Amino acid sequence: MQPSDRAPGLVLGEDVVLPESVVLGAHVVIHPGTILGEDCVIGDHAVLGKPPKLARTSSAPKDAPPPLRVGAGSAICAHAVVLAGAELGEDVIVGDQAFVRERARIGASTVVGRGSAVDNDVTIGARVKVQTLCYLTAFSVLEDDVFFGPGASTTNDDTMGRHGPEHALRGATLRRACRVGGSAVLCPGIEVGEEAFVAAGAVVVRDVPARAVVMGVPARVVREVGDEDLLERWR
Numbered sequence: 001m002q003p004s005d006r007a008p009g010l011v012l013g014e015d016v017v018l019p020e021s022v023v024l025g026a027h028v029v030i031h032p033g034t035i036l037g038e039d040c041v042i043g044d045h046a047v048l049g050k051p052p053k054l055a056r057t058s059s060a061p062k063d064a065p066p067p068l069r070v071g072a073g074s075a076i077c078a079h080a081v082v083l084a085g086a087e088l089g090e091d092v093i094v095g096d097q098a099f100v101r102e103r104a105r106i107g108a109s110t111v112v113g114r115g116s117a118v119d120n121d122v123t124i125g126a127r128v129k130v131q132t133l134c135y136l137t138a139f140s141v142l143e144d145d146v147f148f149g150p151g152a153s154t155t156n157d158d159t160m161g162r163h164g165p166e167h168a169l170r171g172a173t174l175r176r177a178c179r180v181g182g183s184a185v186l187c188p189g190i191e192v193g194e195e196a197f198v199a200a201g202a203v204v205v206r207d208v209p210a211r212a213v214v215m216g217v218p219a220r221v222v223r224e225v226g227d228e229d230l231l232e233r234w235r
Helices: none
Strands: 045-051 080-083 210-216 220-224
Touching: none
Parallel strands: 045 080
Antiparallel strands: 210 220
């Protein structure tokens, strides 16, 4: 890692792909091998391509991950950290202080809000809106056009750490165009169906059918999403 005069305080690793069209803030750190597309914007104090640090007891792969890849036109904002092994599509926004871990995949035109965390092995589709201070746990899947409200979170371990190495963690699966309200909590392995609606503050302990509206603790179906509220009416 060496200082560079390309931007104030910039530190670059070897073999970084950094097109001239990339706009850099102050005190950015870009680790070896990171690949940036044209017209990206990198905010002050952002860290790109950082190698993951795993606990000794972690069952995750110990091999070095491939380089971070960031698609053209994407923005990684101030103080955000995106690890090696992640892959961002075109026109992605990673908000201030957000954190994206290794092997996360984020589709084109998706927004990850300020202070949100995208854990390892999370797959996010295109045009997804992850709001402020959200947590997406490992092995979760968000399909295209999902809305994930501020402070909402997913979980993946029924035992809260009291398990052997054979235990499989189960993230949430959020189907196309479903919506999850602020501060909702999704229990391990939950599937939220296409165009479903999870109300703010709900605790989801069982799968949510497509187009169902659920609310409460635990969440229960109260009605169905009407035709007038389907995504196709609001594009």
